[in-house]
Amino acid sequence: MSDEIYDVVVVGAGVEGSAAAYYLAKRGKKTLLLEQFPLPHSRGSSHGQSRITRKAYSQDFYTEMMHEATDIWRQLEREAGWEVFRQTGFIAIGQYKGDFLEDNISSLKRNNAQFEYLTPVDFRRRYPMLRYPNDFSCVADPDGGILRADKALMAYQTMFKTFGGRLIDGAMVTNIKRGNIVTLETPNATYRGRSVIICPGPWASQILRPFGVKLPLKTLRISVMYWKERDNGSHASSKLLPFYEKAVRRCRGYDVYGLPNEEYPGHVKICLHSGPDIDTELRDQADDKWVIDLMKGYVREHFPSLEPSPSIVETCIYTNTPDEHPVLDYIPGNRNIVVGVGFSGHGFKLSPVVGKVLGQLACGETPSYSLTPFRIDRFPPQAGL
Structure with missing residues (x-):
């Protein structure tokens, strides 16, 4: 020693x-x-290549933290000399006037963060590649974007x-x-x-x-799925922002997140924010077929201009608290x-x-x-x- x-x-x-x-x-x-x-x-x-960053959170303490976190990401980027954070913006998707979007807005307001609340009509007009119920909309967070993980x-x-x-x-x-x-x-x-x-x-x-x-921790294996565009570039970050969608009915109350065509050419990253419980040492034995089947239905319903089966599937682990x-x-x-x-x-x-x-x-x-x-x-x- x-x-x-x-x-x-x-x-x-x-x-x-x-x-x-x-x-x-x-x-x-x-x-x-x-x-x-x-x-x-x-x-x-x-x-992995990417993560979402955002100030749009339902909890005030996260929005408060993200003010400084965003500044430090920029500082780290300057120190290292390569891109770490790409500020594309971010959208939180949910029912218009529903609790999820309203809680995001309240937190953003209390922390003096910028945002835009789209009506359902404006949401459909701005994101024509998406197909959500007519009472759905989004909160747009201009300070959000993509982290090069x-x-x-x-x-x-x-x-x-x-x-x-x-x-x-x-x-x-x-x-x-x-x-x-x-x-x-x-x-x-x-x-x-x-x-x-x-x-x-x-x-x-x-x-x-x-x-x-x-x-009371649970380890989950996450299937990181990439879906091929039918028309190349139709979901680039100039058209579709990183998003988080709250509890669509098809997904049994699970949430969904996604990023635009930024990593694999012609592919959009859309994933279930959950997965099967695993033993960390036996992660590769987990059965995630139900996750992929669930997301096939989700993409088919809400992203009609993507192929309905993922062409790339990678894995990650969450360690969740209750x-x-x-x-x-x-x-x-x-x-x-x-x-x-x-x-x-x-x-x-x-x-x-x-x-x-x-x-x-x-x-x-x-x-x-x-x-x-x-x-x-x-x-x-x-x-x-």
Whole structure:
């Protein structure tokens, strides 16, 4: 074991862990970032070409966070020297005057964010490639857009190292020993830090169990589907914005999200915001036929100018909490061990601010935002430790 002691050791080099490490190194903290897999990899939740970013949220605290997150994305982009964020705009689709769109508008208003509320007639006129019920419309968020996910993750890690951080991949943490100095064991080496941030993604249950923490987390396998345009370019970002659609009847109450023709030429990304429960280590054995069948019907009904079967299907993992808000908090009884987990498929866009508040917690500081919605004790103790 080396005598070297880091200010903070971050476990997990997905987007949230990498954002926290970037924030700390930029502040001059001696920071180590450990990743269990050789980088880059596609076993977690942070890989892929694109993610949606938006300020349009039903919850005020997310809209508030996204003001600063958007600024940090722009700053990271300038530092790295390549595109991370493309500001195309975003639309939230739902029933006109229904709770979903009205809640988005209320949050945007309270946070002084720009938006446009289209009538159903204007919605159909602006997006003629879509076919929704006549009482559907959208809230347009001009500050939203597309995050280049792989490039964003690479930017965090590149700038983390530029600011003096140390990144070690292929280093699975097998044991964490608590104390004033925390000791982290891996198969090949042992590391020490004054504070630790754990961002374990879908491996949360395994790594938190020795702390006596059992959260009500579900890991889901998401089928990332791409649908071919019948007319090439008909769903480019100049015509169709990234979207999130709330609980259409055909999808049994599940939500749907999508991005325009930006990744694979002539293909639109449309996915169910859910999937089958999985064991993280057996993810490739999950049966997602019901998801694909459900989405075939959805695309056939609402996107008539796309082929009704996906021509490309990739996979990702969500780690969901019951309320779909992450846990950003100290491990109970440990003021130098912080956890960030349970991002429920919408955490990528928030990572600049998530990384900041996790870093502030690790430094013993008061976070810049109220973390009440993200406290670990909002879930009652779980049996079966």
